[in-house]
Amino acid sequence: MLVNLQINKNTISSWVLALFTFSLIIGGLASEFFQAPVTTTKELEKYRQLLTSEQLDTFSIIQFKNNLGQFNLEKNDHWLLTAPRRIDANIKTIDIIKNAIGSLKIRKIYPKDTINMSNFQLESPSLSLTLQNKTEKKTIHFGLINSIDNSTYLTLEGLDAIYHVDNILPKLERLSLPDFVDSRIFTMNITDIQSFKIFRQNEQSKTRLEILRDEDATWSGPKGKLNSGTVETYLQELLTTKSNYILDSRTQEQQEKIDQYLSKPLYRIVVETKENKSINYDVSYIFTTLPDIKLEKKQNFIIRASNRQHPFIVHKNALELFSKRQRNFPPLTIKKLFY
Known part of the structure; x- marks a missing residue:
């Protein structure tokens, strides 16, 4: 009687273990079958x-x-x-x-x-x-x-x-x-500039301002070294000048008026880059109106860049940046050069 009972217990244990193993196999297969089909092939x-x-x-x-x-x-x-x-x-x-x-x-x-x-x-x-x-x-x-x-x-x-x-x-x-849309007027960074010049009307007229980059990354004018901090503050402000309006869609009448305003520009800026590229910017006088464009009278001027497709309309408050003279950037004295 004792022997038979032991045999029955062993048989039951075997069946329980077999059923548990079978359940694990079935569960694994079901999980594999029903889970999201992540590809690992x-x-x-x-x-x-x-x-x-x-x-x-x-x-x-x-x-x-x-x-x-x-x-x-x-x-x-x-x-x-x-x-x-x-x-x-x-x-x-x-x-x-x-x-x-x-x-x-x-x-x-x-x-x-x-x-x-x-x-x-x-x-x-x-x-x-x-x-x-x-x-x-x-x-x-x-x-x-x-x-x-x-x-x-x-x-x-x-x-x-x-x-x-x-x-x-x-x-x-x-x-x-x-x-x-790139609404910038000036597309270069300060580090790209090799020389910067402002003329009254065009290059044939007298240079109002000339700034040159030296080999030591400082700046000079016609009469010697300039204060690099003053120069770079000015150039940074100029380079970030924003346009109120990009004239990308122009009628013939508008184009003729723009050409008229820029035929004798107020200023011309010439920027030479380190890549030996020359970029010209013609700056108009403050104009009265442009056909079919609603603008306040005598509040804006036009800039046309040689490396951009379309001219820009800029508020007159920015015109002061384009009118700088050499005297606004006096050369450093001998004392300031060494101290």
Whole structure:
């Protein structure tokens, strides 16, 4: 009797262990079957790298589309916004786009099938970006934003994969036309300037102001060294001068009036860069009106730059910056040169 009882206990224990093992196997298979289909197959592992920084630097055409519009950009000598308006493009915005794409961190890869395309809202993308050069074209579509873990989903045309990535859309979804327009009058930095001159009307007239960069990165005038702090404060203020209006769409009547105002400019500025490029800026007198443009009378002047497509309208308060003379930058005395 004792022996039979022991046998029964052993049999029951064996069955319990077998059932537990079987349950684990079934649970594992079920979990594997029903979990989200994260791709780990060799066929999709090659898609782990989206776009390299080297690739991003080669693209010369960008088509950007979000809920605020579509913006086309093209690079020849420099970046231009070609649609919806043709105007110089803001390189900072282009860098924001490229850096956002270059910084993408891929969390998971899913198969690009009908169910996943629908679930991740990629059939009607919230943002699309096309990058193109002479040999390749890449189009990226962004879909669902997961606010819980701050992620989103995207596809890259030509690849059968859906990427689950960190959410970069806040940097891109609010970009609008003003972000793509370079409204700067002066496109260089102080460190780019080799020489800076102001003439009354043109180069044939007497030089009002001449500032030269020396080999030791200090500044000089015709009569010797200048106070570098004073020079750089002035140049920084000048370089950040803003325009009230970019005349990118001009009627023939407006163009004729602009040409008239600038036929004999009030000042001409000539900037030589370290790359041996010469850029001219013609500055008009304060003008009364321009046809079909609502402006206060005698409150603005026009600047036309040789390296920009369109002239600028600037408020008269900034005119003082363009009228500086050599006496505003006296040479340093011998005592100040050594102390």
